[in-house]
Amino acid sequence: MLNQNSKLNPKLFDADVEQAPIRKGFGEGLLAAGEADERVVGLCADLTDSTQMHLFKNKFPKRFVEMGVAEQNLAAVASGMAAMGKIPFITSYAMFSPGRNWEQIRTTICYNDRPVKIAGSHAGVSVGPDGGTHQAIEDIAIMRVIPRMVVLSPCDSIEAKKATIAAAKTKTPVYIRLAREKTPIITTEETPFEIGKAQVLSTSENPMVTIIATGALVHKALVAAKQLENEGVRTEVINLSTIKPLDTETILQSVRKTHKVVTVEEHQVAGGMGSAVAELLAEKEPSRVAFVGVRDQFGQSGKPEELLEHYGMGVSHIIAAVKKIV
Amino acid sequence: MEHLDDQTVKKLEQQANAIRRSIIEMLVAAGSGHTAGPLGMADIFTALYFHSLRHNPKDPLWEDRDRLVLSNGHICPVLYATMAHAGYFPVEKLKTLRSFGSPLQGHPHREWLPGIETSSGPLGSGLSQAVGMALADRIDRGGASGRYVYALLSDGELDCGNTWEAAMLAGKEKLHNLIGIIDRNNIQIDGFTEDIMPLEPLRAKWEAWNWHVLEVNGHDFEEIVGAINEAKSIFEKPTIILAHTIPGKGVPAFEKKFEWHGKPPTKEEGEMALQELSKNA
Numbered sequence: 345m346l347n348q349n350s351k352l353n354p355k356l357f358d359a360d361v362e363q364a365p366i367r368k369g370f371g372e373g374l375l376a377a378g379e380a381d382e383r384v385v386g387l388c389a390d391l392t393d394s395t396q397m398h399l400f401k402n403k404f405p406k407r408f409v410e411m412g413v414a415e416q417n418l419a420a421v422a423s424g425m426a427a428m429g430k431i432p433f434i435t436s437y438a439m440f441s442p443g444r445n446w447e448q449i450r451t452t453i454c455y456n457d458r459p460v461k462i463a464g465s466h467a468g469v470s471v472g473p474d475g476g477t478h479q480a481i482e483d484i485a486i487m488r489v490i491p492r493m494v495v496l497s498p499c500d501s502i503e504a505k506k507a508t509i510a511a512a513k514t515k516t517p518v519y520i521r522l523a524r525e526k527t528p529i530i531t532t533e534e535t536p537f538e539i540g541k542a543q544v545l546s547t548s549e550n551p552m553v554t555i556i557a558t559g560a561l562v563h564k565a566l567v568a569a570k571q572l573e574n575e576g577v578r579t580e581v582i583n584l585s586t587i588k589p590l591d592t593e594t595i596l597q598s599v600r601k602t603h604k605v606v607t608v609e610e611h612q613v614a615g616g617m618g619s620a621v622a623e624l625l626a627e628k629e630p631s632r633v634a635f636v637g638v639r640d641q642f643g644q645s646g647k648p649e650e651l652l653e654h655y656g657m658g659v660s661h662i663i664a665a666v667k668k669i670v
Numbered sequence: 671m672e673h674l675d676d677q678t679v680k681k682l683e684q685q686a687n688a689i690r691r692s693i694i695e696m697l698v699a700a701g702s703g704h705t706a707g708p709l710g711m712a713d714i715f716t717a718l719y720f721h722s723l724r725h726n727p728k729d730p731l732w733e734d735r736d737r738l739v740l741s742n743g744h745i746c747p748v749l750y751a752t753m754a755h756a757g758y759f760p761v762e763k764l765k766t767l768r769s770f771g772s773p774l775q776g777h778p779h780r781e782w783l784p785g786i787e788t789s790s791g792p793l794g795s796g797l798s799q800a801v802g803m804a805l806a807d808r809i810d811r812g813g814a815s816g817r818y819v820y821a822l823l824s825d826g827e828l829d830c831g832n833t834w835e836a837a838m839l840a841g842k843e844k845l846h847n848l849i850g851i852i853d854r855n856n857i858q859i860d861g862f863t864e865d866i867m868p869l870e871p872l873r874a875k876w877e878a879w880n881w882h883v884l885e886v887n888g889h890d891f892e893e894i895v896g897a898i899n900e901a902k903s904i905f906e907k908p909t910i911i912l913a914h915t916i917p918g919k920g921v922p923a924f925e926k927k928f929e930w931h932g933k934p935p936t937k938e939e940g941e942m943a944l945q946e947l948s949k950n951a
Binding site: 385406407409411412414416417419420421422423424425426427428429430432447448451452455456457 | 737739779780781787788789790791792794795798799800801802803804805806807809810831832835836838839843
C-alpha cells in the first residue's frame, strides 16, 4: 500500500530501521546550501553544535556569526544581512527562536520581506528530559500566522536536508521545524520534495479516512495505517511537510474520497497543522476531523516515547482517532 | 574637525527650517503623528542627507550608497520631509502622510517608499538590523569600502534589551563601518527618560560595550558633521554619537515637553508654529 512514486525506505517498517535526528539533516542541508551559494550565512545563539550548525561553521568560519544568547538580536541582525543580499539561516531551540523573538521575526523579517531562514530545533515533547521549558509545542501556530512566512516540518533527516536546500533557494522567509531525537528514516534520496507539495505516502483502495501527519510523527502515522489496514480500516496517509503554503490540491483530492480526516502533529491542537487543515476543509470540503496533538497542556521531563504516549500522540492514539470517526 | 564655512552652515540651517515647516504642515494635514522627535532631529537629518550621507535620490537602490536605518520609526515625518526636500519624491506628497494608500505610512514601510532601508516602528531592533548590514558589508567588502551604515536611535528605545544585545555584538565584532546616532532628547511617551527608566550614565554604558563614544549638540552642524567624520576615522570600534537635542526644537511652545511626543499640532497650533519658524527662515 506504500505509494511507489514516493520511493520510501523499504526498511521503513522493520524493527531495525535506520534512525537519525531530523536536525542532523538540517546541518547537512545547510552545509550543502552554503557550498552551492556563497550568499548563505549562518547565525547561531550559542547552540551551534546541538542545532547542527557546526558543520557550516567549520567549513565557512567567515560566513558564521556567533550571536551569544540573544535571540531577538539573532532575528534582526539576520534581517539586516538579508537586506545586503545575504541568505541568512538562524538557529536556536524553537522555544527561543521563534519562541522568544516573534515580534522581530514579524517586523524585521516578514514585514520587511527579507528571506531569512529560521531553523527551530528541539520542537515537540520528544525533546524529553529537558522538560516543558524546552519543548516547543506552539511554534507552528506562531509562525504560520505571519504573512509571507513559509512553514516546513520535515518528517525525517533526509527530508530535512532537502527542505533546507530548498529553503535557501526561495525568496521568502522560511521556518523549518526540527526535532532533537533520532527518528526512523522514512524517505530516501529519491523521494520527491518540493516546498508547497504534500506527499501521499500510502494509500488503500477506496480509503475511508485521510491521515495527515507532519514531522517526526509521520512514521507513527504509517505504522498506525498498516495496523488499521490489517483490521480492515482503509486509510490514505499524507506527509504534510509544508504546513504553509498548504497543498490544498493534494489534501482536497484525498478528502473528497474520504470526508474523514485525522491530523497528527507533535504540537498544540490549537493553531497547529490540524487547525490549518481544518480551516481549509471548513471552507472547501466540510468533513469530519479528529486531531492528534497536545491539548492545551505543557510538556514535562521524561523519555520521548513515554511523553508521546502520555500526551496522546502514540500509534494507539492515532488508531483510536481513526476508529472514532471512521 | 571639518570646518564648515558660514555659507554652508547657513544653507543647512535654511534647509532644516524648511524641513521643520514641512513637518508641521504634514502633521496638521494628517491629524495624528509625532511632533517633538521629528522637530528635534531635523538638523541631524539635514546634516546627513544634505552633507554627510552618500546617497542618490534618483537611484535609491544604488549599491554603493550608505545605509541609513531609522530605528525609532515614529519620527518618520522628519525622514519623509528630508527625503522629499532632497529629491526622492515631490514635496506635495508629504500631505498624504498616514492616509490610505499613501507611501508615507504612519510608521515607515520600505516596500511603500523607495529609499527607506527598513520598515520600522516597534522599538529596539533597528540597531540589530544595522549591525547585520555592517557585518554583511564586511563579508563582501572587508568593511573598509567607504560604505557606512548609520543607525538612528531614540533614547527611549534604549529601554529595550534588544538594543543592548546589538550593542554587545557590534562591540565584539569591532564594526567600524557602523555609526550610531542617539537622539538624546530626554523624553519618552510617559515622561522624562530619567524618571521613566534612567539611562545615565549613558556614555559609560556604550564605552563598556567597547564603542567609541562622541557627544554633540544635535543642533550644531559643525559638531554633527565633525563627529561623523571622526567616527569614520576610528578603525577599531563602532562609534555612537550621543546627540543632545531639544524635542520640539524650533517652536518654543513645543520645546522640551514630553506631552508633544506623540500628538500633532491642531490647525491653529500649526499656524502658530509656522509663524515661529518663519522668523528663522
